Amino acid sequence: MLKSKFEDLITFLDNKKIIISTHHLVDIDGLVSCFTLKIFLNQYLKNNEICIYFSELSKSAKNFLKNFSAKFPVFNLSYKKKFHGSKAEILLILDTNNLDQIMLDDDSNINLLKIPYIFIDHHYFKEKSDNKNLNITSLNIIFEDYSSTAEIILQLFETYNIPLNNPLKILFISAILIDSGFFKHGDNNTIQNVGKLLCEDIQFQDIRALLKNDIDISEKIAKIKGLQRLELIREGKYLIGITNVSSFGAAVASMLITIGFDVSIVISKESKFSRINTRARKKICEETGLNLAKILEQISEKYEGNGGGHDGAASLTIDNESDYNITELVENIKKYL
Numbered sequence: 323m324l325k326s327k328f329e330d331l332i333t334f335l336d337n338k339k340i341i342i343s344t345h346h347l348v349d350i351d352g353l354v355s356c357f358t359l360k361i362f363l364n365q366y367l368k369n370n371e372i373c374i375y376f377s378e379l380s381k382s383a384k385n386f387l388k389n390f391s392a393k394f395p396v397f398n399l400s401y402k403k404k405f406h407g408s409k410a411e412i413l414l415i416l417d418t419n420n421l422d423q424i425m426l427d428d429d430s431n432i433n434l435l436k437i438p439y440i441f442i443d444h445h446y447f448k449e450k451s452d453n454k455n456l457n458i459t460s461l462n463i464i465f466e467d468y469s470s471t472a473e474i475i476l477q478l479f480e481t482y483n484i485p486l487n488n489p490l491k492i493l494f495i496s497a498i499l500i501d502s503g504f505f506k507h508g509d510n511n512t513i514q515n516v517g518k519l520l521c522e523d524i525q526f527q528d529i530r531a532l533l534k535n536d537i538d539i540s541e542k543i544a545k546i547k548g549l550q551r552l553e554l555i556r557e558g559k560y561l562i563g564i565t566n567v568s569s570f571g572a573a574v575a576s577m578l579i580t581i582g583f584d585v586s587i588v589i590s591k592e593s594k595f596s597r598i599n600t601r602a603r604k605k606i607c608e609e610t611g612l613n614l615a616k617i618l619e620q621i622s623e624k625y626e627g628n629g630g631g632h633d634g635a636a637s638l639t640i641d642n643e644s645d646y647n648i649t650e651l652v653e654n655i656k657k658y659l
């Protein structure tokens with residue numbers, strides 16, 4: 323089934339001009355998925371014009387790119403910072419299935435460009451009516467149970483028996499490790515995928531070193547302030563933590579789970595919008611059916627926000643003028659606990 327899905331996609335892409343892209347503040351999974359997909363397509367589709375567009379890299383992705391390039395200076399990791407929409411016949415959007423997460427360099431709305439697009443992703447997917455006609459949904463490849471998008475691309479290489487050299491293997495391992503939280507959110511497949519990529523020349527500890535990220539002082543301060551402002555809600559045997567910080571909301575939300583909360587909610591208020599990052603312990607999602615992505619998606623529909631993610635890690639961006647109140651989210655979460 324998977325092979326026929328891949329085949330449909332590749333047949334469709336033949337002879338088309340392609341732009342590959344991913345969400346704003348590109349993370350390591352987004353970065354690796356785009357580069358590796360381009361390498362795959364270049365081997366397979368000989369006559370295509372393919373380019374990668376990134377709006378802005380996250381700090382960890384920048385750091386990874388720097389470390390990786392130092393190790394493999396000739397490996398081609400070029401991408402465009404300008405979105406040449408007029409040159410594209412099809413857009414491949416990786417590691418997100420939300421068009422609002424694609425940022426164009428001139429701030430224009432991607433929907434207005436009228437380029438058809440296909441998602442290749444591992445986040446919770448809900449079909450939206452507003453952009454249905456431009457998304458070729460029959461060609462989307464979305465596996466919500468995969469721990470990374472990179473594993474979908476890895477499967478493409480495997481299905482078509484394209485051998486992987488060491489730099490490619492290292493790229494895949496890095497993306498899988500990061501997105502699975504070093505297997506914390508993964509399953510047997512995640513571990514097996516990494517296991518088969520590791521070899522004599524590729525040592526696990528060397529990859530850890532490649533992914534090492536120094537935490538800068540602003541992130542430390544955000545975490546400490548997040549703790550100072552923390553409110554604890556107890557629901558039976560479960561603990562929910564709510565706090566607010568101006569930046570590093572995702573990191574603060576993850577930290578709250580590490581220190582003992584079952585669910586965390588972190589609000590980051592900006593001038594026009596608020597961003598809400600949520601996390602939940604994997605075991606609780608499995609036990610109770612809690613799915614943060616679904617809850618945030620529902621709220622975003624009701625208040626015209628923008629939400630999505632996974633069952634145990636999701637976010638919502640919402641207009642400060644809307645009637646939305648955080649207690650609605652808390653109440654929705656409590657229903658499952």
Ligand SMILES: [Mn+2]
Pocket residue numbers: 351352417444469470471501
């Ligand atoms: Mn991902």
